Amino acid sequence: MSQKSFSVNINNKVRPFNKSIKVDSDKSISIRSFLIGSISQNVSVAENVLESEDVLSTIKCLKKLGVKIKRSGEKKFSIYGKGLGSLSAKKNTTLNFGNSGTLARLLIGMLTTTPNININVKGDNSLNKRSMKELIELMSKFGGIFLPKKKFKFPLKIISSKMPIGINYEAGVSAQLKSAVILAGLNASGHTIIIEKSFSRNHTENILSKNNNVIKIKGNRKRIIEVVSKKNLNPIKINVPGDPSSAAFFTALTLMNKNSELKIRNVGLNPTRIGFYKLLKKHGAKIIFKNIKKKNNEAIGDIYISSSKIRPIKATKEYYVNSTDEYPILFVIAALVKGTSVFKGVKDLANKESNRIKEMQKILKQLNVNSLFAKDDIKIFGKGLFSAEKKRILVPKLGDHRICMSSFILSILTGANTKIKNFETVNTSSPSFLKIMKLLGVNFEIQN
Numbered sequence: 001m002s003q004k005s006f007s008v009n010i011n012n013k014v015r016p017f018n019k020s021i022k023v024d025s026d027k028s029i030s031i032r033s034f035l036i037g038s039i040s041q042n043v044s045v046a047e048n049v050l051e052s053e054d055v056l057s058t059i060k061c062l063k064k065l066g067v068k069i070k071r072s073g074e075k076k077f078s079i080y081g082k083g084l085g086s087l088s089a090k091k092n093t094t095l096n097f098g099n100s101g102t103l104a105r106l107l108i109g110m111l112t113t114t115p116n117i118n119i120n121v122k123g124d125n126s127l128n129k130r131s132m133k134e135l136i137e138l139m140s141k142f143g144g145i146f147l148p149k150k151k152f153k154f155p156l157k158i159i160s161s162k163m164p165i166g167i168n169y170e171a172g173v174s175a176q177l178k179s180a181v182i183l184a185g186l187n188a189s190g191h192t193i194i195i196e197k198s199f200s201r202n203h204t205e206n207i208l209s210k211n212n213n214v215i216k217i218k219g220n221r222k223r224i225i226e227v228v229s230k231k232n233l234n235p236i237k238i239n240v241p242g243d244p245s246s247a248a249f250f251t252a253l254t255l256m257n258k259n260s261e262l263k264i265r266n267v268g269l270n271p272t273r274i275g276f277y278k279l280l281k282k283h284g285a286k287i288i289f290k291n292i293k294k295k296n297n298e299a300i301g302d303i304y305i306s307s308s309k310i311r312p313i314k315a316t317k318e319y320y321v322n323s324t325d326e327y328p329i330l331f332v333i334a335a336l337v338k339g340t341s342v343f344k345g346v347k348d349l350a351n352k353e354s355n356r357i358k359e360m361q362k363i364l365k366q367l368n369v370n371s372l373f374a375k376d377d378i379k380i381f382g383k384g385l386f387s388a389e390k391k392r393i394l395v396p397k398l399g400d401h402r403i404c405m406s407s408f409i410l411s412i413l414t415g416a417n418t419k420i421k422n423f424e425t426v427n428t429s430s431p432s433f434l435k436i437m438k439l440l441g442v443n444f445e446i447q448n
Contacts, residue, residue, distance in 0.1 A: 005397075008423040008434070009445045010408065013387075013415040016259035016307075017440045021250065024430050025050035025075065026243040026268050029203050029298070031102050032179070033238045034058045035110060036207050037079030038067040038087065039186070040233040044079040047239045051075060053428040057098035061107060065089050081235060085187045087114050094120040097154075099127055099353065099399065099428045102176055105135050106204075108158060109180030112144035113187040117160035126353050126399030126425075128154045134177055141167045142184050164188035166229060168195075173321040173348060175200035175272075178225075185227035186214065194225040198321045201272040206297035210234055241268035241300040245325040246430045248276045249405045252329045253440070254305040255285050256336055256385060256413050262305045269299040275322030276330065277303070283311045310337045312382060317345025324348070328406040331360045331380055335369040336413060338384035347376045353400035353425075363407055366393050367416060388414035397422040401429050408433075412442055419447075 030050040035058065037044030049055060059069050059077075065087040068080035087110065089095075097104040104123060111117045122128060133152040140146070143161025166188045171178045178194060182204050185192025205225065208215045211233050216226040247264045254262040269289055281287050286308045292301035313334050320343075323330070327349055334341035349356040357378060361371050364380070367388050371380045393416045395407045404426050411418035423446075426433050437444065 004424065004448065005422060006424055007447045008408065008420045009447055010411045010418040010443075012412070012443050014253065014257055014412040014440065014442050016257060018261045019440055020263040020265065021436050021439060022265050023242045023246040023250065023267065023436070024052065024432050025240040027052060027054055027245075027429050028102060028201060029207075029238065029240045029268065030055045031058050031100070032106070032203050032207055033236065033240065034062060034069070034077070034079060035106055035183070036204070036233070037081055037236055038062050038065070039084050039110065040081040040235050041083055042081055042235045044081055044235040045076070045237045046079065047076045049075045049077055049240055050243070052431050053098055054100035054103060057096065057100050058103050061095045061097065061103065064093060064095060081233075084230070084233060085114050087111065088116065089119050091118045092120060094122065097121065097123040097127055099124050099425065101127060101130060104132070104154070105176040105180045106183055108135060108139060109183040111158060112139040112142050112160055113164035113184045114160050117158060120155060120157050122155035124399065131351055132156075134174070135180060138169065138177060138181060139184060142188055161188075166190040166192035166227070168193045171196040171200065173198060173200055173324070175202070179204040182208070182215070182225065182227055186229060186233075188229050190229065192227040192229070194227070196223040196225060198318065199223060199272055200321050201270065203270070203298070207236060207238070208233070209297055210236065238296050241295070241298060242266050243429070244268050244270075244273045244276075246433070247303060248326045249329055249409055249433070250436065251277070251287065251303065251305050252333055253409050253413070255280065255308045255310060256333060258307055260307045264303040264305070266300060267303055269301050271299070272322055275319045276326035279313065279315055279319050279323065279330070280310065280333070283313050284308055285310055312337055312339035313341040313343070315343045317376070320345045320348070325402060328356055328360050328402045329409060331364065331371075331378075332406050332410045334380040334382050335364050335367070335410070336385045337382040339382055341380045341382055342377060343380075344377045346378055352402075354398040354403060356400070356403065359398060359400065359403050360406065363393060363395060363403070363410065367391050367410070367414060386414060388416040391416045393418040395420040399425050401426045405430065405433060408437070
């Protein structure tokens with residue numbers, strides 16, 4: 001679904017606020033609900049789904065693969081599962097993943113071991129620039145064929161494995177690659193074993209864990225995930241919580257804005273997703289989680305935030321795996337904290353929707369905030385909270401929702417005269433972003 005491009009212009013500072021909000025539903029869980037529901041038995045139900053661009057791309061792709069999906073109310077969907085290995089499409093059908101790397105990797109995982117798949121896959125301009133080399137190498141081990149050979153960017157042709165056999169995989173920091181291997185393993189002969197040393201987000205495992213004959217997880221320090229193939233999956237019923245990554249932007253704004261308080265209701269607090277909050281709490285942030293309960297194996301609760309005096313941030317590489325999406329906004333906080341902040345183990349940020357290291361450096365430079373990236377680490381030489389009314393920020397067309405949102409926060413905290421192009425890309429993950437900003441009293445102008 002292509003949408004009209006628009007820019008956002010901002011020319012004033014945010015005032016103090018004391019509010020209670022709800023953020024958009026979790027994108028990762030929404031996408032996984034549709035994908036896993038489509039290969040389960042009978043009818044699965046997903047409620048409070050994020051109705052964003054990336055999720056709509058997921059629904060469109062699954063419908064092209066023969067899955068019946070019905071919207072039965074606001075944010076509520078019924079997914080008529082076809083069962084394992086039964087997705088199908090005519091030869092040379094084209095699936096368009098839009099902007100979604102999650103959808104691309106997870107659905108290709110599923111399709112690699114689905115019989116008789118011979119289709120074309122592509123994304124939007126931003127996704128087509130991203131390397132899928134690791135994914136292609138992993139899926140080739142299951143017997144998938146990707147054409148043209150030695151090409152690692154979309155568009156591509158995928159021909160599924162004729163004899164898929166389970167693999168052993170040592171997982172890195174990418175939850176998407178881990179999930180792709182799990183979903184491919186569901187329909188590959190024998191067992192697929194994943195050894196996980198750093199624990200990336202585990203929503204796929206949580207959704208599948210109702211089927212304890214299908215997925216077995218052992219170990220604490222080193223996690224071993226065993227996927228047993230060719231078992232029927234029970235239908236799922238999920239109520240999707242608020243997205244902790246979307247909540248992070250409003251958290252950052254509250255922490256850095258004087259005399260402000262915010263309550264964010266009903267947010268997913270999965271331990272593999274809260275690295276951002278833990279890191280900031282360690283550096284002086286007043287953040288409290290309350291009313292925590294468990295639903296569908298996911299921790300959910302409310303986040304209370306107050307204005308805080310943050311110290312320069314020292315983030316070891318361990319934080320990266322649990323707060324990848326939040327690094328652009330962490331760079332903004334670092335710029336507005338006096339002293340040198342250091343983020344280690346961040347080189348993977350170069351292969352996101354844009355090169356997030358380079359683009360954030362350019363944006364900070366426009367406000368005379370210096371930074372230094374070398375090998376795998378970035379240093380940001382923060383100036384403290386400063387006024388930049390006479391400065392300008394221009395964010396070009398990047399197709400990167402996190403950069404747009406981070407620049408917006410930087411602008412309203414410093415008062416810089418700002419133009420952010422391509423802001424419609426924020427609808428891929430956080431369609432309520434501007435609406436919530438209005439509720440917090442922020443002024444901005446939309447320019448078509």
